[in-house]
Amino acid sequence: MPNIKLTSYGAAEEVTGSCHLLNVDGYRILIDCGLFQGGHENYLKNWEDLLFDPKNIDVVILTHAHLDHCGRLPKLYQKGYKGKVHATGPTIKLTQIVLEDNLQIMTEKAEKQKIAPLYSSADLMKLNISWLKSDYYQEVDLGNGISFKFHNAGHILGAAIVELKTPDKTIVFSGDIGGHHMPLVKDIDYIETADYVICESTYGDRIHEDLTDRNKKLLDAVKRVTLNNSTLLITIFAIERTQDILKVLNDYYESHLDFNVPVYLDSPMAAEATKIYQEELSYLNQEAQDTLQRDKDIFRFPHLKITNSSRDSKKINSTPPPKIIMAGSGMVEGGRMLHHFGRYLSDKRNHVLFMGYQVPGTLGSKVLGGDFDFDYYGRKVPVRAGVDQIDGFSAHADQNALLDWLEHFKNPQKILLVHGDAKVLPIFSQKIKEKLGHDSQVIELNTPISL
Ligand SMILES: [Zn+2]
Structure with missing residues (x-):
């Protein structure tokens, strides 16, 4: 049985900086590498040393193009990552725009803030020649008995849920998920089978207006x-x-x-x-x-x-x-x-x-x-x-939509919560236990969990 460990290096007890490392018997998969946002202090965290060595990462999977999920990808290359990044076609195109724009903003701010941009256009170029495109539902074999498939997250154009299979476990990363009846994107996909679900919790305590x-x-x-x-x-x-x-x-x-x-x-x-x-x-x-x-x-x-x-x-x-x-x-x-x-x-x-x-x-x-x-x-x-x-235009599922999505999993061993405000996460975790009867846990930063 493979030894599987999950460690979060961002969006753990906070809403931004998504970055989760899954280590399957020494094969290291990074899911997202986003920017910390919200206030100057939080923003400065992006310049701190990464808590893992990018040279040891085997592959990166990107869920979607929001900056808090993709914003530190060029930094990975700057620090020695040489591998590929899997994403859907729209995510690849949108991420390029988002990161170019962010580089420009950082360059303009650089003098005032007296900190150099987090990455250069050369780092961005290294990322842009490393994309691997996969459509929703296309099975991607990563070797070592590991594969993954993107599902529609109903969030922003091309946003994906990652269903990852190891030789004996199914692990689902929600990325950011949307609700139903969005004006443009398709409704979110339900998934029934998973041993572990790593779920976002942005609106875990709130209901959107209709x-x-x-x-x-x-x-x-x-x-x-x-x-x-x-x-x-x-x-x-x-x-x-x-x-x-x-x-x-x-x-x-x-x-x-x-x-x-x-x-x-x-x-x-x-x-x-x-x-x-x-x-x-x-x-x-x-x-x-x-x-x-x-x-x-x-x-x-x-x-x-x-x-x-x-x-x-x-x-x-x-x-x-x-x-x-x-x-x-x-x-x-x-x-x-x-x-x-x-x-x-x-x-x-x-x-x-x-x-x-x-x-x-x-x-x-x-x-x-x-x-x-x-x-x-x-x-x-x-x-x-x-x-x-107006909250209703948010591309994020509210508490009801999150619970609805989680309810479709049959007997997951555990729901692991990320991407939520530190005050919201315990409330949402309790709600999952009460309403769905699933075991649930809030992931802490840089604290490995055995799956
Ligand atoms: Zn998002």
Whole structure:
């Protein structure tokens, strides 16, 4: 019987930095190698030495393109990893955009923060020649009696659950999982057989608002800008949420042709990512594919303007209200939304919509908390604008959807919890024991568990 050990080097009792090492009789498989995010202190952890030697890793499997899952992959190569990275086609394309963008942000910040970027474009190049593409449900043989298969995670385009088989065990890594009835991606796959399930817990203590509520809340805010002659700022995450929001706006604008408030998509990365959605149609759900057959571009509508250059971004300011600006980053730790905050937050007619979870410590979480003066390059900007949050566009399953997914496993030996806030994990673990009767445990950082 092989000796199997699992050790987490990130997203253990926290929400970011996903990095899990499975050692099967000395064959080392790394699942994800993501960035730590949320506040400066957390961010600095990315520069600390890795707690394992990348030279000893045999293979890497990447679940999806979010930065907190892929952000430290180039660092692996910088520190001597020479192997391959398995991922789905959309994940490979999206990760390239995400890491390029992140390198640019880190380079811009480098002088101010007095720390060099975490990786160079040469490290990124080493990663980009090491991809191995596998589609969902394709069995990939890793040798030594070990194989894996990707399943659809229903999270963002190309996101995968990893079902990994050793000679005598099945181990399932959830990656990040989504719920049902997402506007674009297909519903999550259920899996019935697993000895161990390593499950994310981001929303382990919360229930999302339902689909109609979230669309209504968004469209109410959109309509309000004409009544108040104001500016609506929508903080976006470049992948999935942006495309979901564009689809809702597309449907509204195309059925309300007299509504002519301009929408600025002020994020070159989001615009790039949107193109990949159009290239990877087979990964979209049937409804989205059908709509695309009729309406060539479900992400474009009258009055949508994409601003690529920073010059065009600055010009948005000279357009009088009403107007709507979608920009990143999602938690406003960088990106163009910072400048829009500087311009619009002090006017109480304006409104900010946060599209999802704000990690504590981020600027987004502070503005959302209210009673806060935003420091814009040394100038204090009082937060007077209305501030609101819509969780329903999150690509993460809420507590009900997580439990529903876990319930489909027949007799797992143990559910191991990762990717959750330290306060949320024990609550979710208890819920699993009570509702499903499965044994459950919270994984601790750098603490090997025998499977
Ligand atoms: Zn994710």
